[in-house]
Amino acid sequence: MNRAMTAEGSSRDPTTLTRMEAVAIVLTAVPILCAIFAPVIATFDPLAVSDAVSQPPPTLRELPSLIWGVLFEQMPAPHWFGSDSSGMDVFSRTLYAARVDLVIAFSANILSFIVGVTLGVVCGFRSNLATEFIARIADLVQSFPVFITAMILVALAGRTWGNIIFAMSLLYAPIYLRLTRTEALKVKARGFIEASTAMGNRPIRILYLHILPNSLGPALIQFSVTIGFAILLTAGLSFVGAGVNPPTPEWGAMIAQGSTQLVLGDWWVSIFPGIAISLTVFGFALAGYALERRFET
Amino acid sequence: MKHNVAKPLMIKNLTVVNSRGQALLSDISVSLKSGEILGVTGPTDSGKSLLGLAALGQIPATLRMTSGEVRVLQHSPFEDADRVKGKLAGLITQSPRQAFHPMMPIGKQITRFRQHHTGESFSSCRERTLALMDLVGLRDPARIYSSFVHELSGGMAQRCLIALALSTEPKLLIADEPTSGLDVTIQANILDTIWRMTRELGTSMLLISQDRGVLTNYADNIVELDSGRQKDKVRVKEFISTGDKAKPSPATKEEARRSDSRPVILAVKHLSKTYSVQKRAYKGLWVRSTSLRAVDDFNVEIHEGESIGLVGESGSGKSTVGRCLMGLIDHDDGEILFRGTPISALAASEQRRLRAKIQIVQQDPTDTFDPRRTLAWSLGEPFRIHRQSSERQVNLAVQELVERIGLDTSPLNSRPAEVTPSNLQRFAIARALAADPELIILDEPTSLLSPYDRESLLQLLGDLQRALSLSYLFISHDLHSVTAVCERVVIMQSGRIMESGPTGSTFSNPVTDYTQKLVDSFLDENPIVRRVEQHSVRSGKQVN
Numbered sequence: 001m002n003r004a005m006t007a008e009g010s011s012r013d014p015t016t017l018t019r020m021e022a023v024a025i026v027l028t029a030v031p032i033l034c035a036i037f038a039p040v041i042a043t044f045d046p047l048a049v050s051d052a053v054s055q056p057p058p059t060l061r062e063l064p065s066l067i068w069g070v071l072f073e074q075m076p077a078p079h080w081f082g083s084d085s086s087g088m089d090v091f092s093r094t095l096y097a098a099r100v101d102l103v104i105a106f107s108a109n110i111l112s113f114i115v116g117v118t119l120g121v122v123c124g125f126r127s128n129l130a131t132e133f134i135a136r137i138a139d140l141v142q143s144f145p146v147f148i149t150a151m152i153l154v155a156l157a158g159r160t161w162g163n164i165i166f167a168m169s170l171l172y173a174p175i176y177l178r179l180t181r182t183e184a185l186k187v188k189a190r191g192f193i194e195a196s197t198a199m200g201n202r203p204i205r206i207l208y209l210h211i212l213p214n215s216l217g218p219a220l221i222q223f224s225v226t227i228g229f230a231i232l233l234t235a236g237l238s239f240v241g242a243g244v245n246p247p248t249p250e251w252g253a254m255i256a257q258g259s260t261q262l263v264l265g266d267w268w269v270s271i272f273p274g275i276a277i278s279l280t281v282f283g284f285a286l287a288g289y290a291l292e293r294r295f296e297t
Numbered sequence: 298m299k300h301n302v303a304k305p306l307m308i309k310n311l312t313v314v315n316s317r318g319q320a321l322l323s324d325i326s327v328s329l330k331s332g333e334i335l336g337v338t339g340p341t342d343s344g345k346s347l348l349g350l351a352a353l354g355q356i357p358a359t360l361r362m363t364s365g366e367v368r369v370l371q372h373s374p375f376e377d378a379d380r381v382k383g384k385l386a387g388l389i390t391q392s393p394r395q396a397f398h399p400m401m402p403i404g405k406q407i408t409r410f411r412q413h414h415t416g417e418s419f420s421s422c423r424e425r426t427l428a429l430m431d432l433v434g435l436r437d438p439a440r441i442y443s444s445f446v447h448e449l450s451g452g453m454a455q456r457c458l459i460a461l462a463l464s465t466e467p468k469l470l471i472a473d474e475p476t477s478g479l480d481v482t483i484q485a486n487i488l489d490t491i492w493r494m495t496r497e498l499g500t501s502m503l504l505i506s507q508d509r510g511v512l513t514n515y516a517d518n519i520v521e522l523d524s525g526r527q528k529d530k531v532r533v534k535e536f537i538s539t540g541d542k543a544k545p546s547p548a549t550k551e552e553a554r555r556s557d558s559r560p561v562i563l564a565v566k567h568l569s570k571t572y573s574v575q576k577r578a579y580k581g582l583w584v585r586s587t588s589l590r591a592v593d594d595f596n597v598e599i600h601e602g603e604s605i606g607l608v609g610e611s612g613s614g615k616s617t618v619g620r621c622l623m624g625l626i627d628h629d630d631g632e633i634l635f636r637g638t639p640i641s642a643l644a645a646s647e648q649r650r651l652r653a654k655i656q657i658v659q660q661d662p663t664d665t666f667d668p669r670r671t672l673a674w675s676l677g678e679p680f681r682i683h684r685q686s687s688e689r690q691v692n693l694a695v696q697e698l699v700e701r702i703g704l705d706t707s708p709l710n711s712r713p714a715e716v717t718p719s720n721l722q723r724f725a726i727a728r729a730l731a732a733d734p735e736l737i738i739l740d741e742p743t744s745l746l747s748p749y750d751r752e753s754l755l756q757l758l759g760d761l762q763r764a765l766s767l768s769y770l771f772i773s774h775d776l777h778s779v780t781a782v783c784e785r786v787v788i789m790q791s792g793r794i795m796e797s798g799p800t801g802s803t804f805s806n807p808v809t810d811y812t813q814k815l816v817d818s819f820l821d822e823n824p825i826v827r828r829v830e831q832h833s834v835r836s837g838k839q840v841n
Contacts (some may be wrong), residue, residue: 191664192675195725198623199679199732200653213669 027283116176124184329565336516387768404442510820
């Protein structure tokens with residue numbers, strides 16, 4: 001078939017963003033910026049208890065005058081998202097929680113990315129008993145239900161940040177391992193690997209100069225998607241009480257805390273962290289999808 | 298209705314543009330007389346295939362026909378699609394396996410096709426299908442009738458596709474690269490079959506091919522396309538003479554005899570390689586390993602400055618030999634001696650150093666460079682490995698090397714995807730030379746290039762050999778290239794050496810039947826007697 005004809009659909013200017021990419025950038029940038037600038041944006045200490053217990057957020061009608069007051073008349077800031085049963089500010093806690101969730105999700109992912117990609121590229125490049133064994137172990141780990149395994153691991157090892165990160169990277173490393181291994185197997189069979197072997201390259205040089213850079217693509221795309229999953233998992237663990245210790249602000253823990261008050265009509269304690277999780281996870285998943293669309297060949 | 302005799306195909310001022318308004322075909326006018334075979338040729342992306350599709354009214358949805366008209370026997374394939382497609386005009390494509398439904402027996406598909414277009418009863422169509430399958434040279438038509446497409450070889454599938462296209466006795470046949478995926482011997486055989494069938498049925502044919510050899514041997518007239526524009530239609534005799542200029546001078550045969558006095562660079566003794574092939578046994582319940590002897594007792598001596606051609610069909614083991622010599626795969630038996638030293642006896646680091654003296658140029662130039670690196674980086678790799686020089690020195694050395702070979706230095710800072718295949722192949726040769734080799738293994742280096750690029754690459758190889766006294770092991774199935782480059786030739790079949798000797802005498806007086814068959818089925822680009830004028834083709838004698 002004519003190449004000019006098939007190239008038709010995919011031709012587009014790489015410097016312009018599609019609408020999907022723009023949305024993805026906004027949705028991933030907002031939580032990251034919130035996490036970084038939480039001390040600047042937050043109106044209260046996230047851990048400060050006050051007498052204003054279970055205050056509802058201001059109504060939409062009150063909102064304009066409140067914003068005006070805070071910005072120009074030095075009025076004290078209200079609880080924008082209301083306050084919880086201990087009198088802690090939900091808005092400030094939601095902001096600070098982004099720090100906890102994103103730090104855990106990113107550290108776990110970076111760790112599993114490094115481990116998974118390294119093992120994956122080696123397993124793809126050299127096939128012998130040892131690498132085959134590693135690959136099968138990865139399959140085995142992947143066959144466990146992620147949430148339950150994470151819960152058990154954290155429960156056994158103790159509820160610290162380090163343990164949560166470790167448990168999650170153990171569960172996510174096989175994803176990167178398998179993706180990279182498949183890609184490395186494909187790259188290994190290509191002509192330029194043969195050519196560089198023929199030049200007298202040592203195998204290790206071929207591995208990091210040629211095979212690694214050419215097999216990274218799928219893992220990088222997966223990274224963004226897995227960040228979303230990791231946030232969900234962190235929140236989920238905290239929700240069932242296997243995550244970070246309260247009163248550390250964390251989205252899942254906040255939802256859990258608010259869930260008992262939902263029946264009393266105090267919807268705001270759970271809803272705002274819930275929206276934060278949804279948008280963030282959606283944003284990272286969308287970013288992964290957008291990356292895939294952009295780099296697919 | 299016009300009064301003159303209806304032409305099987307008439308295309309008038311056809312222009313097709315893509316969505317950006319770029320003309321893929323501009324102002325093409327082509328017509329076929331009854332029984333005429335018109336060859337269409339041109340480089341990749343010149344619009345050849347599109348012209349074939351347009352004749353059937355099958356312009357892809359992303360493209361637009363802005364002007365012109367297409368008539369197949371006075372009918373427009375756009376308005377009268379059901380009458381034209383399949384009935385008046387048949388299509389033979391490059392990949393026959395994709396033309397058949399994978400889950401319906403081949404014969405049934407052909408029968409149904411004929412039934413749909415002729416309205417005859419199923420049983421009479423079935424009779425006709427079986428007869429046709431016999432005519433296109435399929436042995437045991439009854440068995441193939443009930444086979445599925447994945448059970449057939451490429452050649453058999455192509456024959457079935459010919460039977461399908463001809464089952465409705467069309468007046469026009471469009472053959473788009475009908476044999477480019479097939480082996481030489483089968484290629485000639487299939488083209489003979491198509492030619493014979495069209496003669497018997499009085500069908501006209503649009504034969505689309507990049508291979509000049511196919512066109513000069515089978516077409517009556519030839520139209521050349523270049524980026525959507527057409528050159529004048531020429532008679533095939535004129536085409537043969539115009540193609541003569543680029544022909545390189547063949548290596549002198551006396552050199553073959555002289556070479557014996559030169560020192561031996563590489564000696565291969567009793568080389569054998571067996572692959573284990575897994576086959577499904579008991580209806581796929583479990584896998585049974587069988588061994589396949591890819592190379593069996595292979596012996597060759599390559600002298601300094603000598604080129605040896607390694608010729609055979611696909612599956613003959615010629616590429617396996619090349620890969621064993623490169624040390625890319627281990628051989629089972631035998632010895633490879635480089636300047637008298639057995640390679641396998643050396644330590645790994647010594648082996649790597651020695652192997653740099655044997656370089657390879659691969660078949661697919663687009664796959665031979667790391668897609669993420671610039672050409673300059675890739676070309677500098679041998680310098681970095683063996684000479685431990687600074688990055689600046691490497692760049693200078695690459696620059697100097699490329700200039701010395703006489704290549705354009707401007708693509709050096711581009712990535713492989715931005716460079717044309719023929720240029721990439723030249724840079725692949727440059728990279729091989731960067732390692733300062735004594736022997737270069739050329740594994741079908743020209744088979745994916747257009748005819749013009751092929752000639753200039755062969756020229757480059759010849760010049761380099763004379764200047765640097767290199768040795769070549771030229772693996773190819775293209776007898777034309779082998780004759781142009783090699784002094785000696787080794788013919789392989791199923792892993793064994795069938796025959797070897799000086800190129801000229803081996804091809805002019807073959808000793809074995811197999812070599813005779815190879816020579817017979819080779820489609821010379823500038824034939825003295827065109828294949829269709831030879832007796833064996835006319836009488837329908839099969840080569841294999």
